[in-house]
Amino acid sequence: MAQRRRQSAPQNQSQAAAQEEDDDLTFTQPSTSQVQRGLEKVTNAQVDQKTAEVVQYVLVKDQKKIPIRRADLVKHVVKEYRNIYPEIIKRAVRTFDQVFGLSLVEIDTKNHIYILVNKLDKEEGASQFNNPTNPKIGLLFVILSVIFMKGGVVRENLIWNTLKKLRVDPGEKHEEFGDVKKVVTDEFVRQRYLEYARIPHTEPAEYEFRWGQRADMEVSKAKILEFMGQLHEQEPQSWSQQYREAHSSSAQTGTSSSQR
Structure with missing residues (x-):
């Protein structure tokens, strides 16, 4: 029984x-x-x-x-x-x-999925991503920066290799983040900061990362370029394609609230 x-x-x-x-x-x-x-x-x-x-x-x-x-x-x-x-x-x-001071935004109109976006952060330029004090936000900012600077989509190996250079090895348990790979491919994906998908017709299977819908709403590409400019001691305009994308996207109002 x-x-x-x-x-x-x-x-x-x-x-x-x-x-x-x-x-x-x-x-x-x-x-x-x-x-x-x-x-x-x-x-x-x-x-x-x-x-x-x-x-x-x-x-x-x-x-x-x-x-x-x-x-x-x-x-x-x-x-x-x-x-x-x-x-x-x-x-x-x-x-x-x-x-x-928050906007309730419908990021997926097919499945009717909402997120909250901090309007004050957007308006005042005080986003958590500008001065990330939370270590996980700092980790995410690095990943989003790599994806943006590489044209919007990158193979996962590039992300893991970048993190290794920063002494964050996805194959080892990290003191601050624990299981790094799980944080990146599960937590950040579930929160809609990242998209993580298999590349078609790859054997063995390979995966790639893109920005998620929440990142599009919350993260300023112009701020990423400013950060990269400071890092490399270059003007943001040095990356002409990214500069055009950053300033065309920042001109759009992606945080309109939904009443659906």
Whole structure:
């Protein structure tokens, strides 16, 4: 009997995963008229309370830089208020903007995934990446710099070799970062700072890195060029292609908030 119970656990887990997937697919964005009808059935205080719960949930997730899925918000927080989801998100966006100086940005419109971006950092040039005091942010800044300077995509061997020169060996446990390779290929990827994908038709398999969606939102390419200029005692304009890209991208407003 015990043997039979042990074997049923993975099946239960897979059923739960399938159920979550079904939950994701069953939610569709309510229409304006559906939202209006839904608002007639609740008080303003109830909507504000649910908005506060959404804000709290997102802030907790953001502490670990975990992107937030709309499906998780609906399932775990919004729940029975899903028919007024757009109104709740609209109020949450306003709260993040006015109270916290943050933008709630939808970085993946297909899967409806959000991140928080610090508007004040962007506006004042005080981003954590400009003066990285957190060692992991410093590590990430180096990796993003290499990718940017090499044209936007690099093979993983180049990243590992660069880190080795900085005495951060991905094959050894590091005093500050622990398992370096896991931090880079798992944590930074999960946080959407990096994309890590297999290069097609390579045998044995080879992988490459690109900037992730969060990096595009939070990291200034112009600041990276300034850093490289100081490092090599050159003007940022010395790298003409990167200079054009940095200043064309910095002119765009990539931090517009989403109300989806």
